[in-house]
Amino acid sequence: MRLVMIGAGGHGRAVLEVLRDAGWPDPVGVLDDDPACRGLPGVPHLGPLARAAALRAGGVEGAHVALGDNARRRRLGEELGRLGFTLPAFRHPSAVIARNAALGPGSVAMPRVVLGAMARVGAHVILNTGCIVEHDCVVEAGCHVAPGAVLGGGVALGAGAMVGILAGIRPGRRIGAGAVVGMGAAVLEDVPPAARVGGVPARPLGEG
Numbered sequence: 001m002r003l004v005m006i007g008a009g010g011h012g013r014a015v016l017e018v019l020r021d022a023g024w025p026d027p028v029g030v031l032d033d034d035p036a037c038r039g040l041p042g043v044p045h046l047g048p049l050a051r052a053a054a055l056r057a058g059g060v061e062g063a064h065v066a067l068g069d070n071a072r073r074r075r076l077g078e079e080l081g082r083l084g085f086t087l088p089a090f091r092h093p094s095a096v097i098a099r100n101a102a103l104g105p106g107s108v109a110m111p112r113v114v115l116g117a118m119a120r121v122g123a124h125v126i127l128n129t130g131c132i133v134e135h136d137c138v139v140e141a142g143c144h145v146a147p148g149a150v151l152g153g154g155v156a157l158g159a160g161a162m163v164g165i166l167a168g169i170r171p172g173r174r175i176g177a178g179a180v181v182g183m184g185a186a187v188l189e190d191v192p193p194a195a196r197v198g199g200v201p202a203r204p205l206g207e208g
């Protein structure tokens with residue numbers, strides 16, 4: 001499949017490594033709105049995102065949005081889907097993904113991720129390096145589980161939620177849509193949509 005990447009920043013470089021290690025052919029290029037963009041290592045910059053439709057018309061079938069911003073990654077991924085691109089899920093060969101777990105289109109499992117039995121991961125999700133998403137978790141579209149974070153069994157992440165580096169979520173808890181769990185938090189209770197929590201045990205941030 002001929003593939004174009006979106007986003008030539010740090011996450012783009014990390015996804016490119018996953019793609020190469022997993023044996024995918026190199027992308028034909030990368031789109032990035034920054035005019036100073038110099039592409040990804042060994043992958044040329046093909047211009048701004050507005051070029052996507054022309055690439056699709058020119059026969060590029062696949063795309064991947066490698067942007068850290070959850071809302072933007074999901075929105076662009078959905079737009080590319082409407083343009084007719086296929087959005088494959090990428091998994092690093094060192095990721096351990098249960099046979100009956102699901103990883104949605106446009107999502108990526110970085111090195112050493114563990115995705116447990118019956119876990120359901122939606123579209124345009126980042127499962128970052130070494131995170132653990134235990135059995136029966138449900139991770140909705142556009143979420144990011146940062147390096148080393150651990151979701152206990154049956155945790156639910158609402159769309160666009162972010163779980164920071166090395167945070168842990170107690171089994172069965174629900175993190176609302178768009179919520180942010182800070183680095184190193186221990187989440188014991190449900191977190192409401194759009195809330196920001198941190199600490200051990202996790203409490204709302206920015207409330208003194």
Ligand SMILES: CC(C)(COP(=O)(O)OP(=O)(O)OC[C@H]1O[C@@H](n2cnc3c(N)ncnc32)[C@H](O)[C@@H]1OP(=O)(O)O)[C@@H](O)C(=O)NCCC(=O)NCCS
Pocket residue numbers: 128146147163164165180181182183184185196197198199205206
């Ligand atoms: C929670 C977070 C989003 C807050 O970032 P921010 O809005 O820039 O907030 P600030 O750094 O201005 O901090 C605001 C307050 O929250 C506190 N705080 C920030 N992050 C915290 C954390 N992880 N745990 C506990 N308290 C935290 C700060 O000490 C500060 O407290 P104060 O007002 O008493 O001084 C950020 O610190 C974080 O943890 N991000 C996750 C990063 C990550 O994992 N990225 C993945 C990259 S791959």
